[in-house]
Amino acid sequence: MKVSxxxxxxxxxxxxxxxxxxxxxxxxxxxxxxxxxxEGLSLVLPPAAKEGAVVVKLTEKDMTKIIITSxxxxxxxxxxxxxxxxSVMDSRIKNAxxxxxLMIFSIKTDRGAKYNEMIRVLDRLKASGAEKIxxxxx
Amino acid sequence: MAKIVLKKRSNVIxxxxxxxxxxxxxxxxxxxxxxxxxKVFWVERARWPLADAIQKIPRxxxxxxxxxxxxxxxxxxxxxxxxDIESMRxxxxxxxxxxxxxxxxxxxxxxxxxxxxIMSDVLRQLQDIGALKVTxxxxxxxx
Numbered sequence: 001m002k003v004s005x006x007x008x009x010x011x012x013x014x015x016x017x018x019x020x021x022x023x024x025x026x027x028x029x030x031x032x033x034x035x036x037x038x039e040g041l042s043l044v045l046p047p048a049a050k051e052g053a054v055v056v057k058l059t060e061k062d063m064t065k066i067i068i069t070s071x072x073x074x075x076x077x078x079x080x081x082x083x084x085x086x087s088v089m090d091s092r093i094k095n096a097x098x099x100x101x102l103m104i105f106s107i108k109t110d111r112g113a114k115y116n117e118m119i120r121v122l123d124r125l126k127a128s129g130a131e132k133i134x135x136x137x138x
Numbered sequence: 139m140a141k142i143v144l145k146k147r148s149n150v151i152x153x154x155x156x157x158x159x160x161x162x163x164x165x166x167x168x169x170x171x172x173x174x175x176x177k178v179f180w181v182e183r184a185r186w187p188l189a190d191a192i193q194k195i196p197r198x199x200x201x202x203x204x205x206x207x208x209x210x211x212x213x214x215x216x217x218x219x220x221x222d223i224e225s226m227r228x229x230x231x232x233x234x235x236x237x238x239x240x241x242x243x244x245x246x247x248x249x250x251x252x253x254x255x256i257m258s259d260v261l262r263q264l265q266d267i268g269a270l271k272v273t274x275x276x277x278x279x280x281x
Contacts, residue, residue, distance in 0.1 A: 022160030029167040040275035111255030119187040126191035137258040
């Protein structure tokens with residue numbers, strides 16, 4: 001008598017759902033990824049003064065002093081501009097840069113002034129294309 | 139006459155490479171994802187100053203300094219007091235960070251109503267240790 005052998009079961013791992021799993025993971029990553037883009041006003045600070053460093057004296061032609069008082073008023077080379085006004089600031093910066101494209105702008109902010117006041121002036125300088133900017137305080 | 143039998147072309151889109159494409163996309167997302175390092179946004183974005191001339195900053199080399207309106211300073215989520223600023227402790231912390239990454243950019247997330255004095259003290263300490271690349275984070279001004 002013939003005994004029929006049972007067929008051996010195939011031992012394959014089913015891969016049909018692999019793409020489903022992968023897409024599920026992709027959707028998870030796409031949904032949970034949060035792009036925290038950092039953006040702002042960049043500045044490279046001048047290095048700290050060292051002893052014996054050569055001191056270069058600057059004249060008024062080379063440097064514009066912008067002073068921000070504790071109340072938020074702006075002084076432009078000793079002329080009082082009052083509170084910040086974008087159009088006034090832009091025209092002043094434009095004139096200064098036309099006279100001397102390498103003009104150094106020194107922003108001297110009072111310790112009691114709001115940080116926002118300094119940023120507003122720095123922003124206008126950056127927007128006008130001023131490259132030489134220094135920050136100081138009293 | 140012999141019959142010509144035309145073979146029907148199968149119009150099934152091959153799906154065998156679907157898994158490869160999906161895994162390729164998956165790998166791309168896994169590699170390009172950068173998780174936010176800060177646990178808490180100590181100074182809400184709405185409290186940042188507004189500006190026009192903003193630039194994007196590569197976030198790979200950044201260290202974030204928060205300065206709140208009440209003069210609290212946090213460097214990468216670690217709080218520091220006024221005494222720490224006065225005793226130059228912040229300079230020591232930033233020096234260690236600078237030693238680990240020479241291209242470090244210090245990002246200031248400062249409340250717009252913070253007094254400039256404390257900002258200036260931190261900036262002075264950064265200058266002293268040679269961490270000269272700074273960024274003041276701002277919001278884009280809406281027209």
